[in-house]
Amino acid sequence: MANVQEKKQVKRQALLDAAYDLFLERGMTKTSIGDIASRANVAKGTFYLYFSDKDAILRALLGRISQKILEEACSAAEALGEVPFADKILAVADYLIEYLRRETLVLRLVQRNLEWPSATGLEGADEPLHLVRRVIEFGKGCPEVEGRSEKEIYYRITALVSMCVSMCYSCIIEKRPDTIDNMKPVLYDIIRRSL
Amino acid sequence: MANVQEKKQVKRQALLDAAYDLFLERGMTKTSIGDIASRANVAKGTFYLYFSDKDAILRALLGRISQKILEEACSAAEALGEVPFADKILAVADYLIEYLRRETLVLRLVQRNLEWPSATGLEGADEPLHLVRRVIEFGKGCPEVEGRSEKEIYYRITALVSMCVSMCYSCIIEKRPDTIDNMKPVLYDIIRRSL
Amino acid sequence: MANVQEKKQVKRQALLDAAYDLFLERGMTKTSIGDIASRANVAKGTFYLYFSDKDAILRALLGRISQKILEEACSAAEALGEVPFADKILAVADYLIEYLRRETLVLRLVQRNLEWPSATGLEGADEPLHLVRRVIEFGKGCPEVEGRSEKEIYYRITALVSMCVSMCYSCIIEKRPDTIDNMKPVLYDIIRRSL
Amino acid sequence: MANVQEKKQVKRQALLDAAYDLFLERGMTKTSIGDIASRANVAKGTFYLYFSDKDAILRALLGRISQKILEEACSAAEALGEVPFADKILAVADYLIEYLRRETLVLRLVQRNLEWPSATGLEGADEPLHLVRRVIEFGKGCPEVEGRSEKEIYYRITALVSMCVSMCYSCIIEKRPDTIDNMKPVLYDIIRRSL
DNA sequence: TATGAATGAGTATTCATTCAT
């Protein structure tokens, strides 16, 4: 029998998984805390031992989802090996866009709110925030970004990623102003020019 | 006594105004349909003659707000007279950002969803969609955009505006990753380079 | 152009038809007066010029339906020509049961409340109530009913018809206690014996 | 402090009792779920832990009422001791009719829908359904019913009881076509002949 | 007669949250 702390983690996990499934299936508002609890096979009261309310579990979820997608996107970019900085970022953007196009339900949940993990203590932080650092690593050795601070690079990528996610939502969910395929060349040109 | 149709328009107007005020004051969820109706001085049932539910009136509202802000932004850009294309767009972006910084409550309502009026029939539409057309006009006679289609210009501006709004929300409301003032140089550099 | 009285009848008719359709489709409670009016292509206020409320139109409708079915049932019995009294009544019952089995929606609307047109002034009424009189006619010349008053005959048939309708509802709608086919022999035996 | 399950039964009971009283007093439609809950001294939400809606509690109620009346009617018949089958059934019918005449409010609630408890597993069921079985018992040893199956006897009685209840509703509530006293001889003659 | 915009009382239903066990 596992120790108590592990059992708690298992339950927290089960709640998060249940919420993820239900939020995707029916959306946030049509999912009640009771639904989440019963799908996770715990009592309704137990939910409150782990999360203060529905928003809290949503936030936890959005963080996870964002992190997961962005990590996969980084890995895809890293797999390219030694290529120019812009190509790396384009790979990240492309992975992201394709992911969101494929997983429409996720896009519907996340909406325009994909978020980077908080990057407090960016420069000289003892404990490196892996995701952010991996992205900044892309710029290392590229002449065109040499003059910029890490912060600037990070902000620039943040803005461009925001743009991509926002346009995914517009094009894929709201079908405006066009398909994501027709929007892509514009987005990629913007990215390429602005790096 | 005014014509019936006019009276209906007045009532619709009153409902929209009431909803706008209340959504800004207390937020969407803390505003009930009853609140909206009574602030508009109509019966609760009357609300449903004009809007099917709270979301419907929100959508109508978002359209209006977006249009108003973007029109003001265009006017600000037009006031610059004969300047390069990029400067025009920067003026639009700056107006937008300053507006949202000032009107935090509006930003909180709109979130990342500022939207262009639908641009159906962009090229060669009989009846010009003023807002979109005004923006495209900015590009006329500028050598750097001569080769591009109207559609491409419109999409490019759409994406850049989306980026600005999205970053306003992150920086001003979520206070992440930095202040909007620190983010501005990055955004403006991206805009300038990508035009 | 028809005269005013005729036009009013046409509208009344249209309302009854609309109500009939809607009551069958969605049931009484799920049909609003607004629904009836709009299906009849008249304004909501117009409904009240013809019927005082939903119950009033339902009652008018139930009367019509009952009358129509019972008249058809009588005709079916009359078509048998010279046969014993019991056979006539059995024919009525059988027509009725088969009709209700076929038109489940009608049965669902009428429930157990099929009703004879009111038989006020049964004996020696100036203006013969056709339906009731036709039924009583069945007994003329049959030795087994010679000794009974018209009233008694009418009441007896009323009770037996009630029984049949009630059992149709139980068997067909509530599926209790058995199918109507299995119930029929019992019902017909009761009818035959009690005449 | 009583066991949890017992407390739940008590609450269910209280809700049924409250609904019974209120439905009789004001009728079904004029009774709100809030009324039922507050008369039962529970919160409105608690109602929904026990019944899905007003119809559900009505159905539960009709079952109970039917059972109670029919059981009393059976007891009245059993009290006659050794008498012919038809006399037993007449006693049941008479008890029923007198009950409904006396308790007009109950009749108004039940309308024509008095129902036997479901008789699944009629022949050879391990666990005897007391009410149905008691009625069938009446036929034992009576030469005139010896040849019939239990099912047939049960169906016959069901049909006759339906007839009586339906005519009670017509005569007592709708006052049509005559008083129940004038209808009784016809009903009893039908019953006597058909057994 | 006919209309249909306006009314607003009336009610079902949901659900986050608590707390005794």
Add this chain to the structure above:
DNA sequence: GATGAATGAATACTCATTCAT
């Protein structure tokens, strides 16, 4: 820690009915 029965506040929405035109 875990449960799930109980709560009751909170609200959306319907619809019969009226009445000015």
